[in-house]
Amino acid sequence: MALRINTADVLGGDRVAMARAITLVENQLPEGEALLQSLFPHTGRAYRIGVTGPPGAGKSTLTNKLAVEYRRNGRTVGIIAVDPTSPFTGGAVLGDRVRMSDVELDSGVFIRSMASRGSLGGLSKTAAEAADVLDAAGMDIILMETVGVGQSELDIARAADTTLVVLVPESGDAVQAMKAGLMEIADIFVMNKADRAGAEQAMQAITTILGLRQGTTPQPPVIATAALEGKGVTGVAEAIERHRASLQAGDGLARRRHERLEQRVADLVIDRVRRHLWTSERRQLLSQGVAEILRGTRTPYDVAHELVRSF
Amino acid sequence: MALRINTADVLGGDRVAMARAITLVENQLPEGEALLQSLFPHTGRAYRIGVTGPPGAGKSTLTNKLAVEYRRNGRTVGIIAVDPTSPFTGGAVLGDRVRMSDVELDSGVFIRSMASRGSLGGLSKTAAEAADVLDAAGMDIILMETVGVGQSELDIARAADTTLVVLVPESGDAVQAMKAGLMEIADIFVMNKADRAGAEQAMQAITTILGLRQGTTPQPPVIATAALEGKGVTGVAEAIERHRASLQAGDGLARRRHERLEQRVADLVIDRVRRHLWTSERRQLLSQGVAEILRGTRTPYDVAHELVRSF
Numbered sequence: 102m103a104l105r106i107n108t109a110d111v112l113g114g115d116r117v118a119m120a121r122a123i124t125l126v127e128n129q130l131p132e133g134e135a136l137l138q139s140l141f142p143h144t145g146r147a148y149r150i151g152v153t154g155p156p157g158a159g160k161s162t163l164t165n166k167l168a169v170e171y172r173r174n175g176r177t178v179g180i181i182a183v184d185p186t187s188p189f190t191g192g193a194v195l196g197d198r199v200r201m202s203d204v205e206l207d208s209g210v211f212i213r214s215m216a217s218r219g220s221l222g223g224l225s226k227t228a229a230e231a232a233d234v235l236d237a238a239g240m241d242i243i244l245m246e247t248v249g250v251g252q253s254e255l256d257i258a259r260a261a262d263t264t265l266v267v268l269v270p271e272s273g274d275a276v277q278a279m280k281a282g283l284m285e286i287a288d289i290f291v292m293n294k295a296d297r298a299g300a301e302q303a304m305q306a307i308t309t310i311l312g313l314r315q316g317t318t319p320q321p322p323v324i325a326t327a328a329l330e331g332k333g334v335t336g337v338a339e340a341i342e343r344h345r346a347s348l349q350a351g352d353g354l355a356r357r358r359h360e361r362l363e364q365r366v367a368d369l370v371i372d373r374v375r376r377h378l379w380t381s382e383r384r385q386l387l388s389q390g391v392a393e394i395l396r397g398t399r400t401p402y403d404v405a406h407e408l409v410r411s412f
Numbered sequence: 413m414a415l416r417i418n419t420a421d422v423l424g425g426d427r428v429a430m431a432r433a434i435t436l437v438e439n440q441l442p443e444g445e446a447l448l449q450s451l452f453p454h455t456g457r458a459y460r461i462g463v464t465g466p467p468g469a470g471k472s473t474l475t476n477k478l479a480v481e482y483r484r485n486g487r488t489v490g491i492i493a494v495d496p497t498s499p500f501t502g503g504a505v506l507g508d509r510v511r512m513s514d515v516e517l518d519s520g521v522f523i524r525s526m527a528s529r530g531s532l533g534g535l536s537k538t539a540a541e542a543a544d545v546l547d548a549a550g551m552d553i554i555l556m557e558t559v560g561v562g563q564s565e566l567d568i569a570r571a572a573d574t575t576l577v578v579l580v581p582e583s584g585d586a587v588q589a590m591k592a593g594l595m596e597i598a599d600i601f602v603m604n605k606a607d608r609a610g611a612e613q614a615m616q617a618i619t620t621i622l623g624l625r626q627g628t629t630p631q632p633p634v635i636a637t638a639a640l641e642g643k644g645v646t647g648v649a650e651a652i653e654r655h656r657a658s659l660q661a662g663d664g665l666a667r668r669r670h671e672r673l674e675q676r677v678a679d680l681v682i683d684r685v686r687r688h689l690w691t692s693e694r695r696q697l698l699s700q701g702v703a704e705i706l707r708g709t710r711t712p713y714d715v716a717h718e719l720v721r722s723f
Contacts, residue, residue: 134713141711156466271582355706362702362712367690369716374685374723379678391673395666400452401673402445405680412685 108139114238126230140237147236151258152246154267159293163328164246170338171242179235179243180212225256226368259286263344267291270299289340295325419450425549437541451548458547462569463557465578470604474639475557481649482553490546490554491523536567537679570597574655578602581610598632600651606636
């Protein structure tokens with residue numbers, strides 16, 4: 102499949118070129134990397150917002166309503182929805198797209214679903230590269246929404262300028278969120294479906310746990326929303342602006358972007374090493390080694406050692 | 413911290429030696445690897461059961477009740493609860509341990525919580541090695557419970573002989589589970605809190621989606637439980653036995669263990685490579701490179717290329 106993509110078309114915001122560029126990135130083709138090379142100098146202008154939280158918290162709805170809010174202020178919006186591929190249908194689950202219907206016909210909004218399973222170069226790498234494409238194409242705001250709260254999803258949300266963690270009263274107490282690692286990455290908490298029972302207590306619990314934190318970092322705000330009805334969404338956008346302003350007032354944004362790029366480059370390095378690693382000969386060594394481990398004549402450590410020595 | 417551990421003590425099921433061995437494994441110390449080397453030939457006897465599902469589904473409770481069930485049949489049980497470290501307290505969240513109270517005073521049960529965040533060698537590697545310790549120490553059954561449904565948690569649960577996916581009616585519809593990648597790894601579904609409203613429909617939805625699957629793999633059973641009241645737990649244990657018998661009837665178990673070991677060795681290889689990779693010089697190259705990227709004179713790809721060339 103040869104996709105001809107003109108860098109200038111992507112930079113000009115051509116939607117077909119943008120879509121094709123992300124497909125190249127997703128498939129980790131060499132042409133994709135060449136394209137990203139040429140796009141990269143044009144990135145850095147967009148503001149990246151990560152949206153994460155447990156499944157069913159209403160992240161897609163909030164993302165959709167935030168996009169509407171930004172469009173109202175004349176900003177262009179790119180949305181990357183990290184949406185696992187189902188092994189049953191072979192395609193992406195369409196639920197989120199349906200809920201994105203408020204904005205999907207708007208030419209100032211570009212929505213892309215990405216598969217989280219089977220992503221070749223690591224999910225956080227691919228998502229960051231897709232964000233680069235949207236950034237270079239001139240999107241003002243990039244919303245990166247993840248499904249679930251696994252390590253790679255957290256990595257994506259964390260690799261944003263501002264990270265929102267969306268919870269609902271039903272997603273259990275603040276301890277559950279803490280267990281999932283959400284407390285440490287949130288710049289802003291959103292208590293969605295806040296019209297439901299238990300919302301007050303859930304917000305109070307988050308605030309209490311945040312108060313136990315050591316150190317002097319400012320406490321993230323906790324904003325109540327009912328995203329489906331559009332309630333509280335303006336408050337979230339304002340909280341994002343305040344966070345952005347506070348990052349830009351000091352060296353916070355520069356530091357965040359430096360760390361993010363260090364992680365990006367380190368991921369690229371491991372990715373390249375991994376690609377060179379598993380030649381067909383080494384794969385065969387691996388399979389033979391495992392057969393010997395199962396016969397009890399070797400251990401995983403011996404076999405790994407032999408493989409490392411073979412470089 | 414020098415921990416003196418006698419291999420024979422671990423093999424004899426000495427609880428202090430087992431606990432120390434897992435601490436060595438968690439800290440990824442060289443002595444830990446030497447110990448694992450000597451323990452490895454004594455592994456392979458235990459049956460490993462992965463328990464995963466969204467936060468709040470009652471995985472700890474089910475794990476606890478399954479342990480009671482196995483103890484009633486005279487089997488020894490090791491439990492590895494992958495429990496994220498909180499950055500706020502610096503320690504593991506104790507919620508699960510409390511819920512483990514039915515079995516924690518039983519000398520035939522060994523429970524260990526492991527931190528998922530900041531795990532040095534990758535979570536799936538550390539969890540598999542802890543399972544090796546319990547396997548070598550003579551535990552008949554090893555239950556590996558994970559919090560959340562991220563990639564690394566799924567990897568742990570999948571690296572079991574039988575994988576349980578625990579859902580509740582409230583965890584949303586089957587589409588949510590599918591989105592989190594749970595459908596593809598389940599050997600058995602458990603619909604916990606099945607006395608609540610919506611359980612019937614939720615089970616029906618899972619069965620319907622499973623029916624859409626292509627291929628000829630047998631359809632995983634869906635078992636209703638109310639684990640807190642101990643209801644349905646025997647049914648889960650029986651389903652595990654049926655799955656085990658079907659794996660052992662063909663080459664299923666051998667194939668699963670071969671694949672699992674290939675992944676183990678590949679993880680070890682990448683781990684070693686990574687450890688050799690980030691010398692202080694290369695870290696400095698990385699930081700300088702990122703500064704240049706931020707000044708617009710280089711791209712992440714140039715910098716990664718330079719780093720790979722430096723090996």
